[in-house]
Amino acid sequence: MSKVLIIGAGGVGGVVTHKCAQVPEVFSEICLASRTISRCEKIRDQLRSPIKIASVDADITHEVVELIKLESPDIVINTALPYQDLSIMDACLETGVNYLDTANYEPPDEARFCYKWQWDYQDRFKDKGIMALLGSGFDPGVTNVFCAYAQKNYFDEIHTIDILDANAGDHGHPFATNFNPEINIREVTAKGRFYENGQWVETEPLSDHMTFDFPVIGPQKAYLMYHEELESLAKNIKGVKRIRFWMTFSENYLTHLRVLENVGMTGIAPINYKGQHIVPLKFLKAVLPDPSSLGASTKGKTCIGCLIKGVKDGKRRKIFIYNVCDHEESYREVKSQAISYTTGVPAMIGAMLMVTGVWQGKGVFNIEEFDPQPFMDKLMVYGLPWQVMEVSE
Ligand code: NDP
Numbered sequence: 001m002s003k004v005l006i007i008g009a010g011g012v013g014g015v016v017t018h019k020c021a022q023v024p025e026v027f028s029e030i031c032l033a034s035r036t037i038s039r040c041e042k043i044r045d046q047l048r049s050p051i052k053i054a055s056v057d058a059d060i061t062h063e064v065v066e067l068i069k070l071e072s073p074d075i076v077i078n079t080a081l082p083y084q085d086l087s088i089m090d091a092c093l094e095t096g097v098n099y100l101d102t103a104n105y106e107p108p109d110e111a112r113f114c115y116k117w118q119w120d121y122q123d124r125f126k127d128k129g130i131m132a133l134l135g136s137g138f139d140p141g142v143t144n145v146f147c148a149y150a151q152k153n154y155f156d157e158i159h160t161i162d163i164l165d166a167n168a169g170d171h172g173h174p175f176a177t178n179f180n181p182e183i184n185i186r187e188v189t190a191k192g193r194f195y196e197n198g199q200w201v202e203t204e205p206l207s208d209h210m211t212f213d214f215p216v217i218g219p220q221k222a223y224l225m226y227h228e229e230l231e232s233l234a235k236n237i238k239g240v241k242r243i244r245f246w247m248t249f250s251e252n253y254l255t256h257l258r259v260l261e262n263v264g265m266t267g268i269a270p271i272n273y274k275g276q277h278i279v280p281l282k283f284l285k286a287v288l289p290d291p292s293s294l295g296a297s298t299k300g301k302t303c304i305g306c307l308i309k310g311v312k313d314g315k316r317r318k319i320f321i322y323n324v325c326d327h328e329e330s331y332r333e334v335k336s337q338a339i340s341y342t343t344g345v346p347a348m349i350g351a352m353l354m355v356t357g358v359w360q361g362k363g364v365f366n367i368e369e370f371d372p373q374p375f376m377d378k379l380m381v382y383g384l385p386w387q388v389m390e391v392s393e
Pocket of ligand 1: 060081
């Protein structure tokens with residue numbers, strides 16, 4: 001029996017709250033806190049069992065400290081934005097509470113996410129005797145666990161990993177993003193980067209692509225991007241020679257994005273408009289559909305997995321470990337589309353493994369550092385079943 005404090009009542013926070021509420025034998029008490037209380041109320045009203053809600057500005061550490069002291073949770077799940085990671089980690093340090101998130105820290109004024117800022121908390125978390133689990137979403141998250149599982153069960157040596165993220169869903173809007181528009185557009189418009197033979201190779205934004213025949217959803221054009229799990233996997237999957245990340249985008253999405261970029265709407269430097277400082281990307285976010293509102297209209301499926309090549313018992317081997325998730329089924333269950341669903345379920349599972357003591361540690365951890373088996377088992381139980389497909393060379 002444990003108490004969980006979830007911070008951030010957006011698309012992902014809503015799914016985490018629903019999923020924790022489905023397991024009262026583990027999460028006996030839930031508090032959902034966010035900057036805008038009406039978003040917490042909306043999620044609370046969707047649930048059958050009562051939860052507490054609170055308002056908090058997670059940019060302000062002492063507000064989070066006060067809330068933690070008031071609620072005394074066993075764990076804080078951070079489903080706010082990457083900008084709040086450090087202030088929430090500081091609050092967890094001050095109060096001695098375990099921490100989990102789904103995205104690594106990114107400074108608001110610089111589109112440069114990396115783990116350094118959070119890995120720097122290692123000694124402080126260790127000394128305090130608490131644990132931080134970083135990146136317990138789908139990618140990062142499940143994809144990292146897929147790699148650890150493959151390393152443990154399918155390979156003696158892993159040579160290459162290609163993480164492939166496809167969304168073949170249609171939300172019915174001319175242009176919208178499936179998770180926070182600001183974070184999504186910062187990620188997509190950044191330069192591509194992949195790891196090869198101990199080096200990082202940089203590419204122009206969305207300049208490389210390939211077509212991959214995904215199970216269930218069929219062939220899709222996927223673009224090479226930098227993604228945060230590459231950084232920890234390059235460190236933790238011993239001997240890997242190359243790791244890349246690919247994501248699918250429709251021509252329609254890319255055309256809109258190109259136009260928005262060309263007219264300056266994706267910029268993150270503030271501009272002066274009639275005496276007011278406005279960040280174009282934040283303004284764009286305000287006029288785009290809220291991702292948590294897309295659930296009702298989104299149809300189709302996602303398929304996300306890891307294509308892994310290496311050697312087992314002296315023979316070359318190639319496998320694809322993947323999950324397929326249906327937008328409409330996700331909506332029926334938790335009132336969210338599959339992107340939020342595939343992120344929220346692993347956050348709940350990571351928290352469950354922490355509060356039940358299955359995954360234990362003192363310090364800051366990436367998810368692939370733990371035994372993947374219990375996590376893989378729970379994916380099957382809690383809504384993200386996976387498969388392993390042998391692929392011929
Ligand atoms: P949303 O924008 O839908 O939700 C974010 C929520 O956080 C909003 O309710 C927002 O409140 C709240 N919030 C923002 N700033 C603060 C603050 N200072 N204090 C308190 N609450 C705040 O985003 P998503 O749910 O789509 O994404 C949530 C996180 O999940 C992001 O970090 C994203 O990068 C990550 N993610 C991870 C994925 C993975 O697979 N690992 C995939 C998808 C997302 P308000 O309404 O007031 O703005």
